[in-house]
Every structure is written in C-alpha cells, then in structure tokens.
Amino acid sequence: MRARFIAFIISLFVAVVPAFATGQAEQTQDVVHVYSHRHYETDDALYARFEELTGIEVQVVQAGEDELIQRLKAEGPNTPADVLITVDAGRLYRASREGLLQPVDSPTIESLLPAHLRASNNEWFGLTIRSRIIAYHRDRADRSILTTYEALAGDAFADNVAIRSSSSIYNVSLLASIIEHDGVDAAREWAAGMTESFARPPQGNDRDQLRAVAAGEADYAVVNTYYLGRMLTSSDPADVEVAEQIGVFFPNQPGVSGSDGRGAHINVSGAGVTRYSDNPEGAVRLIEFLLSDEAQAAFAQANYEYPVRDGIELAPEVAAWGDFKADTLPLEVLGQNARQATMIFDEVGWR
Numbered sequence: 049m050r051a052r053f054i055a056f057i058i059s060l061f062v063a064v065v066p067a068f069a070t071g072q073a074e075q076t077q078d079v080v081h082v083y084s085h086r087h088y089e090t091d092d093a094l095y096a097r098f099e100e101l102t103g104i105e106v107q108v109v110q111a112g113e114d115e116l117i118q119r120l121k122a123e124g125p126n127t128p129a130d131v132l133i134t135v136d137a138g139r140l141y142r143a144s145r146e147g148l149l150q151p152v153d154s155p156t157i158e159s160l161l162p163a164h165l166r167a168s169n170n171e172w173f174g175l176t177i178r179s180r181i182i183a184y185h186r187d188r189a190d191r192s193i194l195t196t197y198e199a200l201a202g203d204a205f206a207d208n209v210a211i212r213s214s215s216s217i218y219n220v221s222l223l224a225s226i227i228e229h230d231g232v233d234a235a236r237e238w239a240a241g242m243t244e245s246f247a248r249p250p251q252g253n254d255r256d257q258l259r260a261v262a263a264g265e266a267d268y269a270v271v272n273t274y275y276l277g278r279m280l281t282s283s284d285p286a287d288v289e290v291a292e293q294i295g296v297f298f299p300n301q302p303g304v305s306g307s308d309g310r311g312a313h314i315n316v317s318g319a320g321v322t323r324y325s326d327n328p329e330g331a332v333r334l335i336e337f338l339l340s341d342e343a344q345a346a347f348a349q350a351n352y353e354y355p356v357r358d359g360i361e362l363a364p365e366v367a368a369w370g371d372f373k374a375d376t377l378p379l380e381v382l383g384q385n386a387r388q389a390t391m392i393f394d395e396v397g398w399r
C-alpha cells in the first residue's frame with residue numbers, strides 16, 4: 049500500500065514538474081512520428097504502452113511499403129517522420145542507400161539485436177523475422193523429396209511449384225541470398241530451373257500460392273511463414289480450410305542429405321530513424337522499446353512472426369511448425385545483391 053502511495057507521489061512529480069519548469073506542458077510534450085506499413089491493433093497498444101513508460105507520444109501514418117519510401121523522398125527535410133517501419137531488408141537497404149535514414153548509436157540496440165539482423169552502418173534494425181519456406185500439400189505432396197531451395201529447380205518438381213512473380217521483393221531477396229551462397233552462375237541456373245518447376249505462370253500474392261496448392265494446381269509453394277499463420281486464424285472459413293491442408297518445410301537444414309545446412313532463408317520487418325528526424329532521441333527510444341521482451345512478444349503474437357531475440361514466446365500456430373535453423377547471412381547482403389537478382393530474373397524469363 050505504502051509503496052503504491054509513494055509511486056503515486058513520484059508519478060505526480062514526473063507529470064507536473066516539467067509542466068512547471070516550462071509553463072507549457074502541452075506544446076513541449078515529446079512526440080515521435082512513425083511511418084509504418086503495419087496495421088495491427090497490437091502495435092497501437094504497444095505505442096500506448098511506450099507513451100505510458102516514457103511520456104513520449106507516438107503518432108502513426110500507415111501506408112504501403114513503397115508509398116512510405118516515396119513519401120519520405122518527396123518530403124525531404126520537411127518530413128514529419130522520425131521512424132520508418134517497413135518490411136524486407138532489401139527495402140530498408142534501399143532507404144538507407146537513398147539517404148532517407150540516419151545512423152544510430154545505441155548500446156541497448158547493439159546488445160539486444162544480433163549483428164546479422166541490422167545494417168552495418170546502423171541505419172536500420174530488424175524487429176521481427178519471417179522465413180520464406182516451402183509449403184506442401186499434406187496429402188498429395190511427397191515430403192520426403194524436400195531438401196533445399198536449390199532442389200526445387202530440379203526435375204522432381206517439374207510443373208509442380210507455385211511461386212509469385214519476380215517483382216516481389218521477397219523473391220528478389222531469396223535469389224539475392226542464393227547468389228551469395230551459391231555464386232552468380234549457380235543462381236542463374238537455379239532461377240532458370242525454377243521456371244520449369246512453375247505449376248503456372250507466376251501470379252498473385254503468397255496467400256494465392258497456398259490457395260493454388262489447396263486447389264490442386266500445385267503440390268508445393270514458396271511463401272512467407274506469417275501468411276499461413278494469418279490464414280489459419282482467419283475469420284474467413286475458406287482461408288482456414290486452405291491453411292489446414294498445408295504443411296511447412298524449412299529448407300537447407302543441417303543433417304539433410306543434399307543440404308549445405310546454411311538454414312532457411314529469413315528476412316525482417318525493421319525500423320530506422322529518418323535522416324531528417326527532429327526527435328532522433330525519442331525515435332531511438334521507441335526502437336529500443338520495440339526490441340524489449342514485452343514488445344517482442346506482442347509483435348510475434350500479432351503477425352505470426354518470429355522475434356529477433358531468443359527466449360520470447362511464439363504464437364502457438366508458429367510454435368507448431370517446430371524449431372529450425374535460420375540462415376545467418378547478414379541481411380544487408382540481400383540489398384547489395386538485389387540488382388543482380390533482378391537482372392537474373394529478367395534473363396531467365398521469370399516474370
């Protein structure tokens with residue numbers, strides 16, 4: 049009781065003293081403006097919690113991934129944004145290359161976040177992990193022939209893999225990782241071989257690839273894990289019916305014959321402080337908070353993704369897919385190899 053009373057008195061001081069000191073509490077209240085592609089209630093709850101902990105208000109603008117970057121570019125020094133939150137290391141890398149972000153010096157972030165999940169120039173940081181996996185039909189597919197991404201380009205998978213178009217940054221990043229691990233020539237051969245494995249001309253998003261598997265158009269698909277989590281828990285019974293027919297295979301695991309054991313390809317959604325932020329301190333505090341135990345657990349539950357830190361509880365649907373080894377390639381390499389990946393897609397006719 050007494051401790052609670054003291055806490056109450058302290059909270060009064062925290063709230064009131066700055067107001068006395070400045071005489072204009074409203075105007076001086078700290079605000080961090082976030083440009084985010086994410087649109088989850090969980091995120092709003094996290095921002096409210098951050099405000100409660102720090103007194104820093106969070107204001108969010110939501111838009112599509114590429115639109116956010118276009119907007120930052122167009123606004124230049126006049127942007128209200130302090131933090132950019134977007135998906136795919138390839139896109140974060142591009143934002144950094146285009147001078148839209150600024151380096152951050154935070155020992156907290158450095159201690160929480162493994163080096164391969166952030167930019168070496170400290171301009172962006174992973175917040176959640178997704179893996180690009182092989183989905184298969186639980187009854188029709190032959191799970192025993194699944195080994196690696198590389199193997200999908202072989203005869204055993206001819207006309208039997210659903211995968212979206214090469215304009216998807218998810219596929220650009222996957223090929224960028226194969227360029228790094230296998231070399232350019234092998235990567236080109238792989239991409240060419242994959243076009244022979246297509247069950248149909250690339251079309252639709254990742255969910256549509258799962259629907260194609262359920263509908264019998266293909267026995268295998270390449271998708272990001274969280275789409276399956278979303279469909280499993282969808283309010284649309286048709287989505288649930290699709291998702292329940294799908295199994296998850298993590299490619300390139302150690303101990304699998306024909307596998308180099310490098311681990312399944314992963315990517316992140318991530319954040320950076322904008323180049324022209326007028327509140328970089330607040331922005332860094334928000335990113336630090338988003339890497340805390342509390343925020344990481346909430347993020348993982350909200351979008352069926354993997355936390356960037358160990359020891360955080362997964363959503364039950366995600367935990368059910370089992371443990372896997374993730375590729376530890378520094379994610380900025382995906383951005384570095386993106387151009388080459390796009391050229392290869394064009395060369396081999398992967399639309």
Ligand SMILES: [Fe+2]
Binds near residue numbers: 135272
């Ligand atoms: Fe996505």
